[in-house]
Amino acid sequence: MDTDPRQRLIASATALLTDEGVEAVTLRRIAREAGVSHGAPLRHFAGRAELLSAVATTGFAELRRRGENLPGSAPRERLLAACRAYLGFALDNPAMFELMFRHDLIDAAEPELASTNTAAFDHLSELVGAAQRDGWRAGTDRRLLTASLWAALHGLAELWLWGGLDGTRVRATLDVTLETYLG
Amino acid sequence: MDTDPRQRLIASATALLTDEGVEAVTLRRIAREAGVSHGAPLRHFAGRAELLSAVATTGFAELRRRGENLPGSAPRERLLAACRAYLGFALDNPAMFELMFRHDLIDAAEPELASTNTAAFDHLSELVGAAQRDGWRAGTDRRLLTASLWAALHGLAELWLWGGLDGTRVRATLDVTLETYLG
DNA sequence: GCCGCCTGTAGACGGCGTCTACGTCGCAGT
DNA sequence: ACTGCGACGTAGACGCCGTCTACAGGCGGC
Structure with a gap:
């Protein structure tokens, strides 16, 4: 029940x-x-922010879930799929995605949110690490590389949400971004 | 007066x-x-959105101004400086930057804002075009490449604003991003 | 001299987040 | 069996907010 x-x-x-x-x-x-x-x-x-934080937490959980069931076996293939999954989540759930990154609406310090949140980042970081062990950009600091890649994807989603990129073009732009990082 | x-x-x-x-x-x-x-x-x-749109317009104008007075003469050098200028603007004026991309607060259809806005994008696009003529990624569609690069920078600023990246690390991450695109 | 526009005031309305005082159950302890 | 208490919900108030309307002064052009 x-x-x-x-x-x-x-x-x-x-x-x-x-x-x-x-x-x-x-x-x-x-x-x-x-x-x-x-x-x-x-x-x-306790207040509006706490309720919205709970909602955003389910969003981060769903985002992480999408990042786990990935096709492919080669590390770089899996990393690429994860990147597409990130943008796919944003395109499928624009309102949830927006809420998740609205620091004026949610309380980033909320413990459950923070842990679910960093778990998603750490998962991406592991995928990056596996790809690096596979020979991809082995010389670059892993955390910085993960943050850079994440930001590139995040900016794409954010600009689409903002209205600067129409829906069809965002896919093509994503291809350019992925080619730049992983090509 | x-x-x-x-x-x-x-x-x-x-x-x-x-x-x-x-x-x-x-x-x-x-x-x-x-x-x-x-x-x-x-x-x-006419309403709050119109006033805030006027404020955001001055923000885009300042952003464009920063993108014009660039050091360097080589096209790729100038493009690199423009990227640093974009992030510099966000770091120097976080609240203005946030407002400029809050579609719920401003009216993106406002003509003066839209023109100032696309002017800034077109300027970046020209710098990308010049670099391409200089031999940098000549085979990639210019508009898509510009959008991809812009998104990478924008995401970096947005994640910093959100709290995911501390202030010192954002510079280092920017270096990784620029190295990825222009290195 | 008068009219109309520009600028500003004052009050109202409904919606919002939040606080407080007040109910109403069901269930545990004696 | 009575009591008390904690979980849950209600109702009203307060001070914000954006927006609308009615009203008032001031000043240039006919």
Whole structure:
């Protein structure tokens, strides 16, 4: 059964997020969606930021899940698939992706979020490390290389979200980025 | 003299932005800062988005200005300097940079903003074109290459703003990115 | 001299996050 | 069996916010 009020509120918030975007996810609308009074959410979360942090945590978990079930066996092939998975996540869940990186809406210090968060980064870092052991850019510092690659993907997603890149062109641009790093 | 009320409001908003961050830039606070009543700004701007768009326009203009006075004469040298300038702008004006890419706060369709905006992109595109004519990645589509490079820089700035990269590490990561693209 | 526009004021409305006081169960301890 | 308490929810208030409307002064052009 799913009578845990925390989970119900997170579910309502997530539905609101994917349906109407990040601006629609207010405490009062979440409460209405869940069929409770406007003050009820504060019985289970210290404030709006804490509830949204819980929602974002599920987003990071899903992102990490996508980064684990990767096709391919060669390290560089797997790293490439992970990069495509990152952008695929952003394209499939634009509102969630936006929320996950809105530091004014969520509390980055929230422990559960922070751990899920760094876990996703560490996973990418491991893929980079495996590719390096395979001979790809072995001379570059692993953490810096991971951050650089991550930023390149992240910027692509962010610019698409912003409106600077239309949907079809973002795929072609991703190919250029991947070719630059891994070609 | 600077008695143009539009300019006064933009100046107050900019001061508020750099001093207290993007969340503090509300219409009512801008009005207070400018010493007028809370409804006065709506005499000169159709709404909050239009005022913030005007502020963001000055940001894009400053960004473009930085991209013009570049050291170096060799095309690749100039392109490299432009990339450093982009990140330098973000590091120097984090709140302005954040505002410029907050599509929920500004109106991307605002004509003056859109033109200043694409002008900055076109300038970077020209630098890329010059470098290509100099033999750098001549086989890649110029627009896609420009977008890819821009995204790599933008993501770096965005992740730093988000908190994922500390200030010193962002410089080192930028070096890795530039080495990847231009090395 | 009068009209109209520019600029600004003051108040209202609904929505927001948050706080507080108040209910209402169900269940554990004596 | 009664009591007390903790989990859960309600209702109202407060001070923000953006926006709308009604109103007032000031000043140049007919």
